[in-house]
Amino acid sequence: MYLQHFGLRHPPLGKDGVELWDDGGLGHLGERFNWLLQSPGIGLLTGEPGVGKTAALRHLTCALNPHRHQVIYLAETDFGRTDLYRGLARALGVEPAYRRAQLWRDIKNRIHELVDGKQLTPLWIIDEAQNLPPEFFRDFPAFLNFAFDARDLITVWLVGHPSLAQTLERAPYAALHSRIQVQVKLKPVVERERFAAFIQHGLKAAGCPHTLLADSGIELLRQASKGLPRQAGLILCTAMRLAVPQGLNHLPDALLEQAIEELR
Incomplete structure (x- = not known):
């Protein structure tokens, strides 16, 4: 239901994603991976x-x-x-x-x-x-x-x-x-700018054409997830589910806080 509501092809940061975010770490692993193939x-x-x-x-x-x-x-x-x-x-x-x-x-x-x-x-x-x-x-x-x-x-x-x-x-x-x-x-994405870029990439790759979170919301998500992609994805999906019955097309900070609390 929430995927249709937000116009997404798959859950953001989920297992269905094929466009992994990489600002160097994945490339480093790929290089070492190829070493062992050869x-x-x-x-x-x-x-x-x-x-x-x-x-x-x-x-x-x-x-x-x-x-x-x-x-x-x-x-x-x-x-x-x-x-x-x-x-x-x-x-x-x-x-x-x-x-x-x-x-x-x-x-x-x-x-x-x-x-x-x-x-x-x-x-x-x-x-x-x-x-x-x-x-x-x-x-x-x-x-x-x-x-x-x-x-x-x-x-x-x-x-x-x-x-x-x-x-x-x-x-x-x-x-x-x-x-x-x-x-x-592999390390969590804990730096603020890197984490923001990571979240925006995940939303865009899932088919979201616009920003769903304010800068303060991204910071909430960063702190709660500790930079771990799986946890960030769980919080995002929970917040989206909570947004549907309220008819919201964005994720305000209060909704993110509610999603974080539900997952504790």
């Missing part, structure tokens, strides 16, 4: 919940040639390590073996077939990686050892909260940490 290895992407990590990677993978890269996305990480490898096996078209040793061999043989036979490089994105079991972090380097550790055949992105980076710096995971080739941290 030279397979491990990338680490961290940031606060709602900062846009998954949206950024979804945007980048949409542009990939499916004949060159097979994208495997995993977000169910709060399981045992064998379950994680079984999920990878199924995504690669391999029937998961019961024993982990055989499971590893079957997966690695399949990766060899894809890379050498089809020139297809797997790209494994592990989201919510802060929930991965410690034993996965410990033995993952051994899994990545191909041909006497002379070849890198799969690109892996570990994606998670800032605590993930701190975890991987611990001594028990030194082997895995030493294999990380790229580290990127």
Whole structure:
């Protein structure tokens, strides 16, 4: 109802948006992302919940040639390590073996077939990686050892909260940490001018032809969302829903305050 009322194609700052705002951060990630496509290895992407990590990677993978890269996305990480490898096996078209040793061999043989036979490089994105079991972090380097550790055949992105980076710096995971080739941290949009530009871009990309918020309203939104895109989008959509029964075609500060209160 509120989309029609405000003439929007999709929720502002929502998952349906295809035009991501970028004033440098996304470009930096895209550059590092391409590095690992050209030279397979491990990338680490961290940031606060709602900062846009998954949206950024979804945007980048949409542009990939499916004949060159097979994208495997995993977000169910709060399981045992064998379950994680079984999920990878199924995504690669391999029937998961019961024993982990055989499971590893079957997966690695399949990766060899894809890379050498089809020139297809797997790209494994592990989201919510802060929930991965410690034993996965410990033995993952051994899994990545191909041909006497002379070849890198799969690109892996570990994606998670800032605590993930701190975890991987611990001594028990030194082997895995030493294999990380790229580290990127996405940060909230906290500066006033950047945040205002971000909100205006989000509204315009959703189809809004005019400004819905006063400068004071944008500042309210910035402070309440702490610069996190997901939270800012929730507040905006809640305020728009509240505006419909009142017949408003803009979002006054009082309405934003009401939306912020409802989401607390």
